[in-house]
Amino acid sequence: xxxxxxxxxxxxxxxxxxxxxxxxxxxxxxxxxxxxxxxxxxxxxxxxxxxxxxxxxxxxxxxxxxxxxxxxxxxxxxxxxxxxxxxxxxxxxxxxxxxxxxxxxxxxxxxxxxxxxxxxxxxxxxxxxxxxxxxxxxxxxxxxxxxxxxxxxxxxxxxxxxxxxxxxxxxxxxxxxxxxxxxxxxxxxxxxxxxxxxxxxxxxxxxxxxxxxxxxxxxxxxxxxxxxxxxxxxxxxxxxxxxxxxxxxxxxxxxxxxxxxxxxxxxxxxxxxxxxxxxxxxxxxxxxxxxxxxxxxxxxxxxxxxxxxxxxxxxxxxxx
Amino acid sequence: xxxxxxxxxxxxxxxxxxxxxxxxxxxxxxxxxxxxxxxxxxxxxxxxxxxxxxxxxxxxxxxxxxxxxxxxxxxxxxxxxxxxxxxxxxxxxxxxxxxxxxxxxxxxxxxxxxxxxxxxxxxxxxxxxxxxxxxxxxxxxxxxxxxxxxxxxxxxxxxxxxxxxxxxxxxxxxxxxxxxxxxxxxxxxxxxxxxxxxxxxxxxxxxxxxxxxxxxxxxxxxxxxxxxxxxxxxxxxxxxxxxxxxxxxxxxxxxxxxxxxxxxxxxx
Numbered sequence: 001x002x003x004x005x006x007x008x009x010x011x012x013x014x015x016x017x018x019x020x021x022x023x024x025x026x027x028x029x030x031x032x033x034x035x036x037x038x039x040x041x042x043x044x045x046x047x048x049x050x051x052x053x054x055x056x057x058x059x060x061x062x063x064x065x066x067x068x069x070x071x072x073x074x075x076x077x078x079x080x081x082x083x084x085x086x087x088x089x090x091x092x093x094x095x096x097x098x099x100x101x102x103x104x105x106x107x108x109x110x111x112x113x114x115x116x117x118x119x120x121x122x123x124x125x126x127x128x129x130x131x132x133x134x135x136x137x138x139x140x141x142x143x144x145x146x147x148x149x150x151x152x153x154x155x156x157x158x159x160x161x162x163x164x165x166x167x168x169x170x171x172x173x174x175x176x177x178x179x180x181x182x183x184x185x186x187x188x189x190x191x192x193x194x195x196x197x198x199x200x201x202x203x204x205x206x207x208x209x210x211x212x213x214x215x216x217x218x219x220x221x222x223x224x225x226x227x228x229x230x231x232x233x234x235x236x237x238x239x240x241x242x243x244x245x246x247x248x249x250x251x252x253x254x255x256x257x258x259x260x261x262x263x264x265x266x267x268x269x270x271x272x273x274x275x276x277x278x279x280x281x282x283x284x285x286x287x288x289x290x291x292x293x294x295x296x297x298x299x300x301x302x303x304x305x306x307x308x309x310x311x312x313x314x315x316x317x318x319x320x
Numbered sequence: 321x322x323x324x325x326x327x328x329x330x331x332x333x334x335x336x337x338x339x340x341x342x343x344x345x346x347x348x349x350x351x352x353x354x355x356x357x358x359x360x361x362x363x364x365x366x367x368x369x370x371x372x373x374x375x376x377x378x379x380x381x382x383x384x385x386x387x388x389x390x391x392x393x394x395x396x397x398x399x400x401x402x403x404x405x406x407x408x409x410x411x412x413x414x415x416x417x418x419x420x421x422x423x424x425x426x427x428x429x430x431x432x433x434x435x436x437x438x439x440x441x442x443x444x445x446x447x448x449x450x451x452x453x454x455x456x457x458x459x460x461x462x463x464x465x466x467x468x469x470x471x472x473x474x475x476x477x478x479x480x481x482x483x484x485x486x487x488x489x490x491x492x493x494x495x496x497x498x499x500x501x502x503x504x505x506x507x508x509x510x511x512x513x514x515x516x517x518x519x520x521x522x523x524x525x526x527x528x529x530x531x532x533x534x535x536x537x538x539x540x541x542x543x544x545x546x547x548x549x550x551x552x553x554x555x556x557x558x559x560x561x562x563x564x565x566x567x568x569x570x571x572x573x574x575x576x577x578x579x580x581x582x583x584x585x586x587x588x
Contacts, residue, residue, distance in 0.1 A: 032453065056449060059483075064442040064476035071446020074431055076377055076454060079446075094436055095473075099443055103424055103433040 010173030014112060016148035017169055018043035020155040021080055025051055028159065034069045034081045036062050041171075042082035042112050062087050066095035070105040078106065078159065084118075085111030085127035085168060093133055100164045101137035108158045114144070114168045115205060115255030116283075116293040123287035127168075132260025134166045135233040141186055142232040144168040144262075146207035147177045150230055153184035161186070170205050170255070172293045177208055177228065187231045189239035195225035198311045199243035199250045201266055203230045206253045209297070212304035217311055224311060232262055237269050244274035248318045251279045251311045253302050255293070258282035277317040279310050321364045326532050329399065330360040334558050335585050336395045336408060342578045344391075344412040346420070350568040351465060352392035354496040354529070354553035358463060359384075359396045361535045368458065371401035374428035380458045381431055381447045385440020386465035386494060387421040388570075394418050394427070402429035438471025440464060441491060445477045448489040448546075461539070463492045467499030470508050475520070481546040482521030490539065491522075491548045494529065496555040498566045517548045529553035558585050 025031040025047065033047050034056045048055045056072065058065045062083065069079040081088065088111050089096065100107050111130060118125035135142045143165060145151040151169060158165050177192060192207070193214050200210040207228045214224040225247050227239055243250055250270060252263035263280030270278060281302050288296050297303070301310065321329065333356050341347030363369070367380045384393050391411055398405040410416035417426035421435030432443045444462035451458055464474065481489055493513060497504055504510060514524045523543040527534040529551025538549045555569070556562025559581045573581055 030454075053453065058476070058480050061476035061480065063438070063473040064445070064480055067439060067442020067473065067477065068446035068449060068480065070432060071443040071448070071460075072450045072453075073446075074381065074443070075447045075450020075456065075458075077450045095439065095442070098433055098436050098439055105432070 009175055011148040011176070012171055012173055013145060013148050013151040013169050014043045014171055016152040017110065017155050018046055020152040022046050022050060024156065024159050025054065028078065030076060030078045031159070032056055032072055032077045032079050034058065034065055034072065034079045036060055036065045036083045036087065038083045038112070041084060042110070044082060062091040063095050066092040067099050069107045070099035070103060073105045073107050080108045080110055082110045082112060084125070085114035085130050086125055089127060089130040089133050096134070097137055101140045104139045105164055106162060107164050109164065109166045111166060111168045113171045115170055116288060116296045117171045119292040119296055120290055122290065126288060128256045128283050129260070130168060131232055131254070131256050131262060135265060139163060141165040141234065142168070143230050144204035144232065145230050146203055146228045147174050149176055149178045149180060149182050150184060153182050154230065157184040157186065168204060172205050174205055174208050177211065187234040187236055189236040190228040191225065191239070192228050193224065193226035195223035196247055197223045198315050199225040199227060199247045200253070200307065200311065201227045201229050201240070201243070201250060201262070202253045203228060203232070203262060205255050205293070206302065209302060209304050209307060210253060213307035213311065216304055216308040220308070220312065222312065222315065229262065229266070232265050235265050235269060237273065240266055240269045241274045244270050244276040249277050249314045251281065251307065251314060253281040253307055255297065256282050257285055259285055277314050279314045281307065281310060323532050323536065326360055326364055326536070329364055330357050330532065331585060333360055333392065333395050333399060335582065337392050338578070338581055338585065340391050340395065340408050340411045342573055343409065345572055346412055346570070347391045347572065348388045348570045349572070350498065350555040350562060350565070350570070351386060351494065351496065352389045353557045353559060353562065354555050355386065355389055355463060355494045356392050357530050357532055357535050358492055358494065358551060359392055361532060361539055362461060363396050363400045365536055366539045367461070371429070374402060377456065378458055381444065381460040383431055383434065383440040383444045383462040384422060385434050385437070385462055386468055387434030390418070390420060390422045393422055393430070397427065397429045403427060437465070437468040438473035441474050442477040444489060444491070445481050445484070445486065448481070448486040449484055451488055452484065452486065459488050459490065461490045461492065463494055465499070466493055466495040466497065466510065466513070467504055467507070469493060469510050469513065478517065478520045478522065486546045487542070487544055489546045491546070493548065493550050494553055495550050496553045498555045498564070498569065500569050502566055513550045522546050522548045524548045524550060526550045526552065530557045560584060
């Protein structure tokens, strides 16, 4: 499938991923890219041209791909596994558990085209379960950058982090949200907009929709805080507790099932530490109908205006 | 070690393994007895290793993919000096680092966590590939069970090893002809293994996997392709009443059986 052509101010985060990986690989000869016949979809063409012997393509064999990556790490290589997120996580979940997470192998798992990026290709190709599957595994930070700047920063951070992680990338165009030169900090939310009436929390392709929703709310006289929560695990408890205490209501939105993902992770913190009304937006536990990623996000109530409406309704439930 | 010494060591490992399983009241004794000659040859003759430097980058890699026979590995590691021999008595006890399947973050000498079947060979392919990329001259060995070869992930790895021309990789299949519930032939027969591996581009040696001379010679073989040793073994090898009996996959001997087994292994 061809990727949607982003408009001039929207960027495919895969480009930032690929450029950063190539730059890091030029500096560190231990870096290898591991893939499952996914050179094109992972944008590894440039890497392959520069470091052909360091592209370990196992073919269409995801279980082996993860095991091989664990073995490469054992042998002193620094593997970035680059594959479509639904297959990387779903097909090889037990390998991720035993070979990567439980063995604590220094492997960077990069799930490309996550969420509903493969929209029209249907639910087999949607990766809307991966937060749930990955975030229950110990030793495995789960990260969904919101733009090309955060993507580059997270890819660079991963190289210096001594342990495995899961980076969840999309192919759907998103605008720049974080400032140039932003450095990724594991488990640290970014407050993108100040506000005291409600907090909107998202990551990945939803953060910019939250920013638009906040603008709509501002026109209605409602001041929404926006948190970009790229790290789903370990989660920024302090930022969530502060949001609950200071704004009294939280809306989450994610390109994922409402079960087990970002919203669930936020709700766990809220329930334990600072119960306030919440609304979790996402895919409501069904297989999505046919449509593009953008269409489906709108379909499931995550158009900016719909998010704003949900926030407004939630505010009415706040305790006086 | 010479062959005679290796045979004596294998007998000691069998006796200690038997005692550990008897005392713990659990274990996988049948598959442990079948694989112990291979483990002994690896750890006391073939592997380049440093027990006091278990992470030395130049070490040969060994993966026990049939992780349920961990007790045999623990005893071997203890005899070789990786962990204290007294620690074997903690096998399966609360908070012991010696649980039913090996943990690389707790037990020195263990390279990767195994237990679910079909995991070790893909990881071993990665280890061998890493050496090919870096120019390291270590060799990678992996032992799978024969029933385990029913896992599709192994065949993904077998294809990749041939594609990558991993001449620094040796797969030993502990071919004892039994899996947990029945014989392979009554379950999902994968024998004969040799033509399958050869068709996938591997060089194959078939041996008596409970004959130390044959085991050592096969492990020391180097060819121009990934190498598979089909080791014909006996489940429960060395203990007459366990031998080739499927119920001894994970049965535990009672006191009387334990004493007979000790006597048989001691006489051997």
